[in-house]
Amino acid sequence: xxxxxxxxxxxxxxxxxxxxxxxxxxxxxxxxxxxxxxxxxxxxxxxxxxxxxxxxxxxxxxxxxxxxxxxxxxxxxxxxxxxxxxxxxxxxxxxxxxxxxxxxxxxxxxxxxxxxxxxxxxxxxxxxxxxxxxxxx
Amino acid sequence: xxxxxxxxxxxxxxxxxxxxxxxxxxxxxxxxxxxxxxxxxxxxxxxxxxxxxxxxxxxxxxxxxxxxxxxxxxxxxxxxxxxxxxxxxxxxxxxxxxxxxxxxxxxxxxxxxxxxxxxxxxxxxxxxxxxxxxxxx
Amino acid sequence: xxxxxxxxxxxxxxxxxxxxxxxxxxxxxxxxxxxxxxxxxxxxxxxxxxxxxxxxxxxxxxxxxxxxxxxxxxxxxxxxxxxxxxxxxxxxxxxxxxxxxxxxxxxxxxxxxxxxxxxxxxxxxxxxxxxxxxxxx
Amino acid sequence: xxxxxxxxxxxxxxxxxxxxxxxxxxxxxxxxxxxxxxxxxxxxxxxxxxxxxxxxxxxxxxxxxxxxxxxxxxxxxxxxxxxxxxxxxxxxxxxxxxxxxxxxxxxxxxxxxxxxxxxxxxxxxxxxxxxxxxxxx
Numbered sequence: 001x002x003x004x005x006x007x008x009x010x011x012x013x014x015x016x017x018x019x020x021x022x023x024x025x026x027x028x029x030x031x032x033x034x035x036x037x038x039x040x041x042x043x044x045x046x047x048x049x050x051x052x053x054x055x056x057x058x059x060x061x062x063x064x065x066x067x068x069x070x071x072x073x074x075x076x077x078x079x080x081x082x083x084x085x086x087x088x089x090x091x092x093x094x095x096x097x098x099x100x101x102x103x104x105x106x107x108x109x110x111x112x113x114x115x116x117x118x119x120x121x122x123x124x125x126x127x128x129x130x131x132x133x134x135x136x137x
Numbered sequence: 138x139x140x141x142x143x144x145x146x147x148x149x150x151x152x153x154x155x156x157x158x159x160x161x162x163x164x165x166x167x168x169x170x171x172x173x174x175x176x177x178x179x180x181x182x183x184x185x186x187x188x189x190x191x192x193x194x195x196x197x198x199x200x201x202x203x204x205x206x207x208x209x210x211x212x213x214x215x216x217x218x219x220x221x222x223x224x225x226x227x228x229x230x231x232x233x234x235x236x237x238x239x240x241x242x243x244x245x246x247x248x249x250x251x252x253x254x255x256x257x258x259x260x261x262x263x264x265x266x267x268x269x270x271x272x273x274x
Numbered sequence: 275x276x277x278x279x280x281x282x283x284x285x286x287x288x289x290x291x292x293x294x295x296x297x298x299x300x301x302x303x304x305x306x307x308x309x310x311x312x313x314x315x316x317x318x319x320x321x322x323x324x325x326x327x328x329x330x331x332x333x334x335x336x337x338x339x340x341x342x343x344x345x346x347x348x349x350x351x352x353x354x355x356x357x358x359x360x361x362x363x364x365x366x367x368x369x370x371x372x373x374x375x376x377x378x379x380x381x382x383x384x385x386x387x388x389x390x391x392x393x394x395x396x397x398x399x400x401x402x403x404x405x406x407x408x409x410x411x
Numbered sequence: 412x413x414x415x416x417x418x419x420x421x422x423x424x425x426x427x428x429x430x431x432x433x434x435x436x437x438x439x440x441x442x443x444x445x446x447x448x449x450x451x452x453x454x455x456x457x458x459x460x461x462x463x464x465x466x467x468x469x470x471x472x473x474x475x476x477x478x479x480x481x482x483x484x485x486x487x488x489x490x491x492x493x494x495x496x497x498x499x500x501x502x503x504x505x506x507x508x509x510x511x512x513x514x515x516x517x518x519x520x521x522x523x524x525x526x527x528x529x530x531x532x533x534x535x536x537x538x539x540x541x542x543x544x545x546x547x548x
Binding site: 286287289290291292293294296298343344 | 427480
Binding site: 146148149150164165168169172173176181182183206207208 | 285286287302306309310313318319320343344345
């Protein structure tokens with residue numbers, strides 16, 4: 001299955017009064033990672049939506065191992081773990097490489113939905129791209 | 138001109154590592170105040186958009202006088218200050234009433250845009266509602 | 275176990291280009307619900323932190339059943355489901371009462387941590403409050 | 412005066428139901444730009460705070476020229492425009508280079524505050540760095 005590694009920086013606005021990244025913001029990081037994953041795979045997510053397909057999140061979860069702080073450079077590793085008929089599943093791991101600390105892991109499940117017809121089959125070309133074994137880059 | 142007073146509570150996710158509300162979040166508060174303003178005026182903003190009109194923000198500004206903290210109950214006073222041909226202007230003041238502290242003030246300008254025709258005149262019924270002198274409630 | 279019901283309104287900034295509430299924002303709603311829960315229980319969360327205790331989120335999850343839209347009035351039902359030595363677990367259900375639609379459910383787990391001593395026992399007075407069977411209000 | 416150019420990508424969570432970046436999020440972009448500015452200048456903002464100095468925003472403003480969309484790659488040009496006794500002012504311009512569209516401009520003013528002594532003079536070494544004419548990179 002395809003995977004992708006993406007780097008980003010924690011901004012001040014991501015932190016909370018505990019001095020660490022606010023827990024909900026990890027789901028923004030997961031999404032930024034998914035966006036980078038699709039881009040790296042040559043998939044333009046905007047074209048999927050332009051074709052009348054939306055891919056809402058059906059479920060999402062995160063485990064928090066260590067706090068991340070302002071200005072930390074983090075790496076998110078995004079991996080496809082399931083490509084079903086209309087369902088797609090991703091796994092995430094966020095690491096601070098400067099000290100090899102695992103910050104958080106997570107999972108999201110997505111459904112391919114036509115705005116008019118309900119659940120639809122994930123298109124074959126996209127399916128092939130998602131299932132391809134590539135090297136994390 | 139119409140005005141409206143709205144109360145809300147600071148959540149943890151609104152704060153940053155300085156221990157106070159992150160500066161960008163005041164613009165979310167301004168918008169929540171505008172939403173409450175429209176609702177109190179009997180205007181369903183979703184119907185405006187359903188009619189093909191969007192009302193994007195043209196400019197926005199804020200001055201920060203004192204920090205707000207987690208769980209503070211704040212009051213935002215929203216007032217229309219200009220109703221032009223297609224332009225609308227709001228002013229905001231956020232106060233923590235428990236200790237009578239002025240937290241922030243701000244302003245936003247908005248343009249009425251048809252998705253197809255560009256700038257459009259603010260509808261007369263809405264114009265009348267916006268210009269009405271009411272009591273802040 | 276204690277539970278609490280809290281009402282809130284979806285703001286424009288909570289939505290995304292799909293026209294519905296962005297998935298990460300539900301975790302903000304969960305937190306707003308927890309805040310309301312503690313307030314209703316007479317617990318000042320700021321005092322807990324002032325005493326050197328932090329209560330970070332250890333894990334969080336959500337299931338999304340139906341989309342919520344701008345200006346929807348939603349109700350979140352927050353319930354304690356576990357009060358361990360230093361671990362606390364909450365369950366959430368978000369409903370749009372206007373049409374009796376279940377929007378999302380979720381769970382968060384929290385650890386009581388002393389800034390200096392690591393995991394600490396949840397104080398007995400707080401434990402009693404959390405375990406009390408009350409009526410959702 | 413010093414300036415710096417920073418690139419970033421619009422994520423889904425930054426957009427709203429109008430299909431464009433939500434107006435408040437530009438202030439997050441401004442802050443990400445400031446962070447990149449300080450990093451490029453060799454200033455560790457966390458050390459400033461560790462020394463008991465905070466640099467809260469005193470005022471902020473933005474003008475919106477054209478909408479930005481999901482997955483747009485944007486460039487923010489951050490420039491110091493004033494270095495006073497304890498006051499610092501930045502100007503921002505956000506451009507989508509793919510089609511040379513100016514998206515937004517803005518300004519923020521900041522005050523150097525000691526947590527114990529109120530307004531403090533901006534340290535000389537930092538002052539020199541801020542005033543240096545460099546090339547936007």
